[in-house]
Amino acid sequence: MSKTVDADFLALPLDAVSDAAISTGTAAGASHVDVRIERTRTGHLSLRDATPETQADETNFGIGVRVIVDGAWGFASSPEVSIDSAKKLALTAVAMAKTSKPLSTEYVALVPEPVYAKKQWVSSYEIDPFAVSDADRKDRLAALSSKLLKAEGVNHTSARTMYVKEQKHYADSYGTSTTQQRVRMQTQIEAISIGAHGFESMRTLAQPAGFGWEWMGNNIWNWDAEIEQLPELLAEKVKAPSVEPGRYDLLIHPSNLWLTIHESIGHATELDRAIGYEANYAGTSFATPDKLGTLKYGSALMNVTGDRNTEHGLSTVGWDDEGVAGQQWDIIKDGTLVGYQLDRRISQRVGRERSNGCAFADSPSHVPIQRMPNVSLQPNPSGPTLNQLIESVEDGIYILGDKSWSIDMQRYNFQFTGQQFHRIKNGKIVGQLKDVAYQATTTDFWGAMKSVGGPSTYVLGGAFNCGKAQPGQIAAVSHGCPAAIFDKINILNTVAEAGK
Numbered sequence: 001m002s003k004t005v006d007a008d009f010l011a012l013p014l015d016a017v018s019d020a021a022i023s024t025g026t027a028a029g030a031s032h033v034d035v036r037i038e039r040t041r042t043g044h045l046s047l048r049d050a051t052p053e054t055q056a057d058e059t060n061f062g063i064g065v066r067v068i069v070d071g072a073w074g075f076a077s078s079p080e081v082s083i084d085s086a087k088k089l090a091l092t093a094v095a096m097a098k099t100s101k102p103l104s105t106e107y108v109a110l111v112p113e114p115v116y117a118k119k120q121w122v123s124s125y126e127i128d129p130f131a132v133s134d135a136d137r138k139d140r141l142a143a144l145s146s147k148l149l150k151a152e153g154v155n156h157t158s159a160r161t162m163y164v165k166e167q168k169h170y171a172d173s174y175g176t177s178t179t180q181q182r183v184r185m186q187t188q189i190e191a192i193s194i195g196a197h198g199f200e201s202m203r204t205l206a207q208p209a210g211f212g213w214e215w216m217g218n219n220i221w222n223w224d225a226e227i228e229q230l231p232e233l234l235a236e237k238v239k240a241p242s243v244e245p246g247r248y249d250l251l252i253h254p255s256n257l258w259l260t261i262h263e264s265i266g267h268a269t270e271l272d273r274a275i276g277y278e279a280n281y282a283g284t285s286f287a288t289p290d291k292l293g294t295l296k297y298g299s300a301l302m303n304v305t306g307d308r309n310t311e312h313g314l315s316t317v318g319w320d321d322e323g324v325a326g327q328q329w330d331i332i333k334d335g336t337l338v339g340y341q342l343d344r345r346i347s348q349r350v351g352r353e354r355s356n357g358c359a360f361a362d363s364p365s366h367v368p369i370q371r372m373p374n375v376s377l378q379p380n381p382s383g384p385t386l387n388q389l390i391e392s393v394e395d396g397i398y399i400l401g402d403k404s405w406s407i408d409m410q411r412y413n414f415q416f417t418g419q420q421f422h423r424i425k426n427g428k429i430v431g432q433l434k435d436v437a438y439q440a441t442t443t444d445f446w447g448a449m450k451s452v453g454g455p456s457t458y459v460l461g462g463a464f465n466c467g468k469a470q471p472g473q474i475a476a477v478s479h480g481c482p483a484a485i486f487d488k489i490n491i492l493n494t495v496a497e498a499g500k
Contacts, residue, residue, distance in 0.1 A: 003122045003125070003181075004120065004122060005120055005122060005167065005179050005180070005181045006167065006181065009039060009167045009169075009179075009181070010179065012037065012081065012169075013081075013082075013083070014037055014169040014171075014179065015171070015177070016083055017035070017037060017063065017081055017082065017083055017085075017086045018035040018037065018086070018169065018171035018177065019171070020083040020086040020087050020090075021033060021035045021063075021065045021086035021087065021089060021090045022035060022090075022171065022172070022173050024086070024087045024090040024091060025065065025067045025090035025091075025093065025094055025173070026173055028090065028091055028094040029069050029070075029094060029098075030067035030068060030069050030074075030090075030093075030094055030097070030173070031068050031069065031070075032067060032068040032110060032172070032173055033065065033066070033067050033090065033093075033172060033173040034065075034066050034067075034170065034171070034172040034173070034322065034323070035063065035064070035065050035066075035086070035169075035170070035171050035172070036063065036064045036066075036168060036169070036170050036321060036361065036364055036368075037062075037063050037081055037168070037169040037364070038060070038061070038062065038063075038064070038166075038167065038168045038169075038361075038363065038364040039059065039060070039061045039166075039167045040059070040060045040061075040164065040165070040166045040167070040362075040363065041057070041058070041059045041060075041130060041164070041165045042056075042057075042058050042059075042060075042162070042163075042164050043056065043057050043058075043129065043130065043161075043162065043163045043164075044056040044057075044160070044161075044162050045137055045138065045141065045160065045161050045162075046158070046159065046160040046161075047138070047141050047142060047145055047157075047158070047159040047160070048156070048157075048158055049145070049149060049156055049157055050141075050142045050145035050146045050149055050157060050159075051142075052138055052142075055134070057130075060363050060364070061079060061081070061364070062077055062078055062079040062080070062081065062363070062364035062365060063077060063078055063080075063081045063085065063086060063089065063364055064076075064077040064089075064361065064364040064365065064366070064367070065077070065086065065089040065090050065092075065093045066093060066367060066368070067090065067093040067094055067097055068097065068108055068109075068110070069094055069097035069098055069101070070097070070098075070101055071101070071104065071106075071107035071108050071109065072097045072098070072100050072101040072104045072108060073096075073097060073100065073104075073108055073367070074092075074093035074094055074095070074096035074097025074098070074100065075093050075096060075367050076088075076089040076090075076092035076093040076096065077089065077364050077365040077366075078364075079364075106349070108345060109345070109348045110322070110344035110345055110347075110348055111344050111347040111348045111352060111353065111354055111355055112354070113174075113176070113322070113323055113324050113325075113344065113354065113355065114325070115174055115175040115176050116176045116177070116178055116319060116323065116325065117175055117176065117177055118177050119177070119178045119179070119318065119319070120178070120179050120180070120318075121178065121179075121180045121181075121317065121318025121319070122180070122181045122182070123181065123182035123183055123184075123210050123312075123316060124210065124211075124311050124312055125183040125210065125211050125212035125214070126211075126212050126213075126214040127212040127213040127214045128165065128183065128212055128213070129163035129165070129183065129185060129212055129213040130163070130165060131213075132213045137161070137213075140216050141159040141161060141187075141189070142159075144159065144189055144223055144224070144227050145157040145158075145159045145189065147224075147227050147228070148189070148191045148227055148230060148231065151191075151230075151231030152231065152235070153193050153231060153234060153235045153238065154191045154192070154193060154230075154231050154234065155192055155193055155194045155195075156191075156192040156194070157189065157190065157191055157192065158188075158189070158190045158192070159187075159188070159189045159190070160187070160188055161185065161186065161187040161188075161216075162185070162186045162187075162464060163183070163184070163185045163186075163212075163213070164183065164184050164185075164476075165181065165182075165183050166180075166181070166182050166183075166184075167179075167180070167181045168180050168181075168321070170319065170321060170323055172322075172323050174323070176319075176323035178318060178319045178323065180317060180318055180319065182210060182316070182317065183210065183211070183212050184208065184209065184210045184211070184314055184464070184476055185208065185209065185211055185212065185213070185215045185216075186208035186464045187204075187206060187215070187216065188203055188204055188206070189203070189204045189223075189227065189230075190202070190203040190204070191203075191230045191231060191234050193234055193235070193238055195238075197238050197239075200234060200237055200238050200434075201234070202230055202233055202234040202237060202419060202420070203401060203419055204223070204226055204227075204230070205226065205253075205255040205400060205401050205419065206221045206223070206226070207255065207258070207459065207460065207461040207462060208314060208461075208462055208463070208464045208476065208478075209312045209313075209314065209460060209462070209478065210311075210312040210313055210314055210316055210478075211312055233420060233432075236431070236432045237420070237432050237434055240421075240431065240432035240433055240434045241433060241434075242433070242434055242435045242493055242495060242496075243397075243421070243433045243434065243435055243436045243491060243493050244493070245491055245492055245493045245496065246490075246491055247488040247489065247490055247491065248395065248396050248397050248488070248489060248491050249393050249394070249395060249396030249397075249424075249485060249486065249487055249488060249489075250396060250397055250398075250399060250438060250485065250486045250489045250491075251389055251390065251393055251396055251397070251398045251399070251424065251483060251484075251485050252398075252399050252483065252484055252485075252486065253398070253399060253400040253401075253459075253483050254457070254458065254459035254460075254461055254480070254481045254482065254483060255400050255401050255402065255419075255459065255461060256399045256400055256401055256402050256416070256418045256419075257377070257461075257481050257483075257484065258402070258459075258461030258462060258479040258480075258481055259402040259405055259416065259461075259463075259479075260405075260414070260416055260445070261304070261375060261376070261377055261479045261481055262372075262375070262462075262463060262466070262477070262479050263405060263407045263411065263414060264407065264411055264412075264414055264442040264445070264446070265297075265304055265331070265332070265375060265377075265442075265446075266372050266375040266477065266479065267282075267285070267372070267411050268285045268286065268287045268411035268442065269285070269287055269306075269331050269337070269339070269340050269341055269375070270285070270340070270341050270358075270370055270372065271289070271340035271341060271342055271346050271350065271370065272343075272346050272369070272370045273285050274287055274288050274289060274340065275288075275289060275346075275349075275350070278468070278469070280470075281469070281470050282409075282468060282469075283408075283409030283410060283411070284409065284410055285410060285411050286410045286411060286412045286442065287337055287411070289340075289350065291337060292337055292338065292339075292340075293336065293337070293338060294336070294337075295336065295337040295443075296335055296336060296443065296447065297332045297335055297336065297337050297442075297443060297446055298332065298335045298443065298445075298446025298447050298449055299335050299446065299447055299448070299449045299450065300334050300335045301335070301380065301449055301450070301451070301452045302332055302334070302335045302377070302446055302449060302452075303330070303332060303333060303334065303377070303378040304330075304331045304332035304375060304376065304377050304378070305328055305329065305330055305331060305375075305376055305378060306328070306329055306330075306331050306339065306341055306356065306358075306373040306374065306375050306376075307326070307327070307328035307329070307373055307374050307376070308320065308326030308327060308328075308356075308357045308358075308373050308374065309326040309327065309328060310374045310376070310460070310478065310480065312460060312478075313374040313460065313462075313478040313480075314374070314462045314463075314464070314476035314477050314478040315360075315371075315372060315373045315374045315475070315476065315477045315478060316374060316478070317357075319357070320343075320355075320357040320358060320359045320360060320368075321359045321360050321361050321368035322343060322344045322355065322357075322359040322368055324343075324344065324354075324355045324356070324357035324359065325357060326357055327356055327357055329356050331375065335446075335447075339356075341356065341358040341370060341371075341372060341373060341375075342355045342356045342358055342370065343355050343358050343359040343368070343369070343370040344359065346370055356373070357373070358370050358371055358372070358373050359371070360473075360475055361473065362473040362474050362475060363473075366471065366473050369468065369469050369473065371466075371468065371473075371475045371477075372466060372475065372477045373477070374462075374477065374478040374479065374480065375477070375479055376460075376478070376479055376480035376481060377452075377479075377480070377481035377482065377484070378482075379452060379453055379454055379455045379457065379458045379481075379482035380452040380453065380454055380482070381454070381455065382454065383451075383452050383453050383454030383455075383457070383482065384451065384453055384454055384457075385453070385454060385456050385457065386453065386456070386457050386483055389451060389453055389457070389483055389485060390424060390427060390428070390429065391427040391428075392427065392451060392485065393424040393427060393485065394424075394425070394426055394427065395424070395425060395426075396424045396485075397421055397422065397423060397424065397433065397436065397491065398420075398421070398422040398423075398424055398429060399418040399420070399421055399422075399436070399438070400418060400419055400420040400422075401418050401419025401420055402416075402418060402419070402461075403416075403417040403418055403419055404416070404417045405417070411442060412441050412442050412443075413441055413442075414439070414440065414441075414442065414445075415437050415438070415439045415492070416437065416438055417436065417437045417494065418436065420432065421433040421434065421436040435493050435494045435495045435496075436491060436492075436493075436494070437491070437492045437493075437494050437497070438489050438490065438491055438492075439489075439490045439491075439492055440489055440490060445486060445489065448486045448487040448488065448489060449484050449485070449486050449487075450485055450486070450487045451484060451485040452482055452484050453482035453483040453484060454482065455482070457482040457483040458480060458481065458482045459480065459481070459482075460478050460479075460480040461478065461479050461480070461481070462476065462477055462478035462479050463476065463477055463479075464476050
């Protein structure tokens, strides 16, 4: 369904305000000026035991002006979007750049990008979630929660949904002018069991994605079918034996593997992190630039791409927040590190000819920084189905759903848990386990990947709330991947590790 940017956003004086900032900043001595006019609306709804608990509807609106003067950054922002405000912000940003110049440790420059004049882009969605009534949103979550509550063994439920509409107008002194709108959703429903066994829970596996309210029907993700299955799965988990520590073959479903990709590949291949720009806050990376083209990240079956154009991807855009067109590129090819995530400044610093479009700011009051694109493990084009993967495992564990995680500051040593752990013996699932965590180093884990599922096993997962930088910024990012088998991975018993 073809959509356009909402008329009320287009009715704003976008061009006039941007032109005022650019002309003022250029006249004041800036070699580069870019302007972002942004409006982001975020809705939250949560239910406890099918009863509304919290609800919020927030809008962040304003303008940010960024300049380069004599190789130094300057930035200013305001919630007032007007021609007068734009002029004042441009002058303030220039003054900030001049003030900061003596303290600058590098000469800032940006790699070139073709000019995109008066372009529009809208993400792929059908139903604006903000066009759905409060009552309809509550009714849908309440209906799913009520089904769970009626099931034997379910004592409590929680349900929460978050929906975002992000609108941005970008313009710069090179002549690029883009206006974009994207919508995304995340919904999670959890069943909780409390009794002599203690506390156990099981959550839906549905992933956040660039859909509208159509996501809450059953055509894309079958919510009703999963809700019917959850009580039985939870009851089985309650009675399941605690895992025996040791080494097992792991069959990992995309609903779990996406997070391992995010933490051990996505963050590790942010080039600003790899060269030390995040060292004082979020850490560095073992995947340093001197290893590009030589580092064996994983097995030869491993092919990871970055992109800004996967349909329904959370990081998908027409152009990033530096006016760079969305594109796809290789990060890991046949198991070897071959690429990074880049913005225009970092690209210039390391001698690249072009950015791959990874600049993003989560609000008009923040500067764009290098943020993660959609980072995805590609399926084996002729790879096995999920059933064939299960049948190929003689002694292993099938893991679904994400839960807790831990990884060191170099993105190398890690530990992950999950929602469901199914024991596989001789190619058949024979029941659930609990208290499972898998532990490895990044290169050992990906080097142990011995089978990659085919396209039928591929799922687009991701996160709504990836944090980075100081001041902190939040970004949504998708990670697509197939199911995959990993050879002899170390399994811990979380209860034993906790000393209980």
